[in-house]
């Protein structure tokens with residue numbers, strides 16, 4: 042969001058609590074970039090890289106995936122530079138991409154990420170601003186549980202109050218006002234399915250062009266000032282880090298105050314298809330602390346043609362059936378994230394949801410299978426189909442979109 046010199050590539054940090062819509066926003070940007078070439082760095086908290094898999098278009102060299110741990114603590118500035126160098130390597134002396142978006146995990150500390158970008162020694166990049174995505178339907182509950190969220194909003198340059206479709210008009214206004222209060226210096230926009238004007242994030246049009254009521258200049262007039270403010274905020278934290286250094290701790294390694302310190306993740310993979318009734322009983326009975334579930338489910342003969350992307354955010358649950366990619370090994374891959382969860386017990390419960398009627402290896406790969414579900418298995422799917430997205434909801438990822446090429 043800050044203005045880069047023609048030689049510099051802005052690096053935008055995309056943050057927001059678990060399930061707020063960061064991957065949805067990144068996908069939207071990738072599909073509506075209007076020719077702007079976007080490089081993406083995707084950071085998953087769980088050890089299976091579900092977010093990276095969901096970033097549509099399989100962007101090849103323009104996507105870097107950083108799994109298993111929050112970027113803010115798992116990686117230091119030097120390591121981030123390795124990835125930035127990879128993405129910014131010129132081709133025939135020209136930049137291959139125009140902007141980099143770092144999608145943080147849902148419980149990363151945004152100020153750590155901003156600091157890392159500001160500390161980058163890569164002369165080709167410049168910090169491009171912090172975008173915070175907020176789930177309008179979950180805002181109150183999230184803020185109550187994690188007051189730190191207000192601190193994150195205060196650092197943001199742009200806040201996207203997402204999932205506007207899930208709240209009534211009056212409620213939306215109330216959340217918007219609360220977010221505006223917390224996000225002292227950010228532009229705040231509402232969105233459904235993160236459909237925002239990409240120009241809010243990067244400068245792909247002349248700066249005089251208007252975006253609704255706001256001009257690009259209105260949004261960015263104070264960029265330099267903001268960057269100073271960021272530096273001041275970060276400087277305060279640096280004092281703390283220096284103290285850590287003296288105490289022999291790796292900077293950034295003390296994540297006691299970070300959101301993710303309270304969270305655990307469970308990774309579950311199975312080549313035995315899931316029994317739909319058992320999995321639904323597991324999902325319907327999930328504990329309060331198990332806030333986020335994402336991944337892909339193989340229901341075997343319940344629906345041999347499709348895999349089911351699944352997303353749970355708080356009490357919200359949706360399945361998105363999509364045809365199995367050709368040649369893809371049929372696996373169920375799930376990541377569960379929550380606080381106060383018993384990871385081992387959850388893993389065992391999921392394992393007990395596997396179907397007793399056949400293993401993936403027995404059934405062979407997709408092309409060898411019958412496409413017709415067995416009638417009994419089809420009935421078992423009814424509980425799942427209750428949670429299949431409404432018509433009109435865009436799927437969280439869609440591999441048939443255009444992809445940015447580099």
Ligand SMILES: Nc1nc2c(ncn2[C@@H]2O[C@H](COP(=O)(O)OP(=O)(O)OP(=O)(O)O)[C@@H](O)[C@H]2O)c(=O)[nH]1
Nearest residue numbers: 059060061062063064065147204233234235352437
């Ligand atoms: N109803 C509704 N659902 C949305 C909207 N935006 C995203 N979703 C759904 O919310 C779920 C989570 O979206 P993601 O984009 O994966 O969220 P995320 O912030 O990347 O999640 P984490 O990386 O786990 O923190 C998915 O099921 C999305 O389809 C929206 O505006 N309205």
